[in-house]
Amino acid sequence: MTERKEMTRPDIAGRCAELMLAADQASSGLGIQVVVTEAGAAEATMEVTVNMLNGHGVCHGGFVFALADTAFAFACNGYDDITLAAAATVEFLRPANAGDCLRAVARERRRGRTSGIYDVEVSNQQDKCVALFRGRSHSSGQPMLAV
Amino acid sequence: MTERKEMTRPDIAGRCAELMLAADQASSGLGIQVVVTEAGAAEATMEVTVNMLNGHGVCHGGFVFALADTAFAFACNGYDDITLAAAATVEFLRPANAGDCLRAVARERRRGRTSGIYDVEVSNQQDKCVALFRGRSHSSGQPMLAV
Amino acid sequence: MTERKEMTRPDIAGRCAELMLAADQASSGLGIQVVVTEAGAAEATMEVTVNMLNGHGVCHGGFVFALADTAFAFACNGYDDITLAAAATVEFLRPANAGDCLRAVARERRRGRTSGIYDVEVSNQQDKCVALFRGRSHSSGQPMLAV
């Protein structure tokens, strides 16, 4: 394995994503696919299945949130510093239906010493915005990669 | 079936909850149990399973959110007026771990003509607060029960 | 006065802004300047004065919020439909100090029949981001302009 000190910043972001994906049973169980292009940015996609529908017949907000939260988590964890969600706000703009292919795009708005702000936009296969999510991260100061 | 006009307010809340539960594949798929005691209030419980764990080995925020969102949805849908989540904020106070039994208690803070505010507190089996959630509802003006 | 029905959309946005500005004692009292370029967008600027400082010697969050809220209000009121703030979230990213010239830029993210979402970014004279604000509007359905 390449040593941590020899890795470039994109290498580090990619390796952190690999480690998290391998361990992330929640996201994979929901069929979420994640792509991390660089530290601070991530995209996650998910198809809305019938077992994600709520009592009104549309996608339960928890699953829309989970998709956005996944993109957020991968965006904020690309620095080899284990980082958790401290808070989030979500605006639900339109319902997601069974069969919809949702895409969540996360980008960093600010990254400070211990906390960061990330914006995530969730849209459907027609590029209509389904939800706006803003997450606050809190970094633990613990590295993710072995030295 | 009892006609809508002969039902008391608690009857209506209970009947709305029954109908929603029967159709809610998302919540039942997550093992969420819901109790609605009156219109505007609901409790939901969920056990954190291993397939809810994220890449850091703790419960994915999406599932904590989903539990709170479910309690919120049942609290705001007890008036025979189909009501959806418009927005929510969540503060994650401590991680939830595999095996934890989470309880979400939703109460109404305000209910206006078209929107409402609901506070949900999610705690674990040790009564430690896991998350604080505040949801904004938007009512459709469409009845849920047959006349 | 030009009649409402002969006005273009930018005319309407401009006229709504004029009427609101003339009546807005709060914003003018804070020295806030507002520019509305089109319906759904607005910029507001404010200098931080010593009487805006809190007990820690930096600008009280209430004034940073007020600036963002003003930009939001002018952005969402450009459609000749009296619209109020229903909710807002704000992330304070760095302090504002006495003498700072703050600029709040509001843009519409979504406008539905009765509610809308607006993002406002507040930055200082060095273009450093001071705060991120997201507001939810609620329209009254009442026109602002005389017919």
Add this chain to the structure above:
Amino acid sequence: MTERKEMTRPDIAGRCAELMLAADQASSGLGIQVVVTEAGAAEATMEVTVNMLNGHGVCHGGFVFALADTAFAFACNGYDDITLAAAATVEFLRPANAGDCLRAVARERRRGRTSGIYDVEVSNQQDKCVALFRGRSHSSGQPMLAV
């Protein structure tokens, strides 16, 4: 002056409030009165004056927010640890009018090592809820009192 090490916890909270009040030009300029009863709790009151009215003739949201934010700031600064607002959400439930006497009551929901969550409820002289505010604090780790 009593030395820091001889002070009780309520003494410390009271002394921190005194120091902050003396320096807080923003709150006093708005006519805000603050009472701190214990660390983690505070009440602030303010009369809505005509120069707080916005273009719709009701109290500008920035001033309602400022009142809540003041109560929050005094609640979270009672531990002799300089603490700033990191984020806040506010739900505006009803307008405040000129002459209204608003009261903001802040209570601590959680206080961790570096951050805390505080709920503030703003009500008018008829005890009607005007706004619900939730603030996230970030402590600097710097003491406020001289040793």
